[in-house]
Amino acid sequence: MVLKTIVAFVAIGALAVLSGAPQTEAHSWADCIDWKFKDPKKPSWNDNGGRCIGYARRYPVALNMPFGTQDKIFRYFQQDADPRVAIPCSNRGDGYGSNETRADPVSKAYGGNFGRMTTTTVGDTLCVRWPAKNHAFPQYLIDRFVQINLSPVRNGKDITQLELLKNTVAKLDFTKCMPGADIDLKACGGCFKVPRRAPGTYLLQWRWMLDQGQWYSSCADIKIKK
Structure with missing residues (x-):
């Protein structure tokens, strides 16, 4: 009887794989900021439908990896569930994620082996891209969204996650794929309008809720011109 049960479970698992049932590979991240x-x-x-002219901090464009495969280098970063202690931008302290801390100067996180920094103006439309990573399904439709948080601090240090949550400028549908x-x-x-800010460089955070209390983030600097 036990042997039959084990065989049945193995058979069901094999059928799930062969049927193309969703197999979670990784969690998502901001592939492009502009x-x-x-x-x-x-x-x-899609890659043939446009081009990216602004990236997250230290985004490794020189590796020329196919879209959606950067999970192999742990591009995604899961925050602490408590926003009071959550690090807003990955410091790779747990071995996962990428170094998305603020560079000094900020320009060091862009150019060369890294992607370009986003340059924009107030009222401009920024469109942010990300990979589905098996999560754009009905079970993730309800209240599963992307926050775009934009620091009010100009040319300064990164603010805390709690402060960023007071500066959410857009909520985007994760499943628009x-x-x-x-x-x-x-x-x-998804796309959003750049809100009013004085000219300068600001922290922009892409923050996605996979499950209740389970958040992933990507960080970028955006330069707002006159």
């Missing part, structure tokens, strides 16, 4: 559509009338988040069979590598994204 995505420009090739055709704004037919917006596409391109159609396709590959549920892991679907390209997703």
Whole structure:
């Protein structure tokens, strides 16, 4: 009887894999902070539908990794569940995530092996892209969203997570993804208007809730011009 039960469980597991049931590979991150559509009338988040001209801190563009595969180098970062102690930007202290702490000067986190820093203006539209990573499914539809938090501090140190939560400038639908069979590598994204800020450089945080109290973040510097 025990042997039959074990065989049954093995068979069910094999069927789940063969049937293409969602297999969680990793969690998501901000792939691009400033995505420009090739055709704004037919917006596409796919690689052939636009280009990225602004990235998160120390984003490794020189590695030329295919879209959605940066989990292999632990690009994603899970925060502490308590925002009072959560680190807003990964310092890779637990061996996961990437170094997204503020550089001094901030320009050191961009250019060369890294992607460009986002340059924008008040009222401009910024479009942010991320990979689905098997999570753009109905069970993640309810209250599963992306926060865009923008620090009010100009040319200064990163503020705390609690302070960032007082400066949420947009909530984006995580499941706004391109159609396709590959549920892991679907390209997703959302757009928002840059709010009023004095000219300067500011911390922008992409923050996504996978499950209740389970948050992932990516950090970027954006330069707001006159």
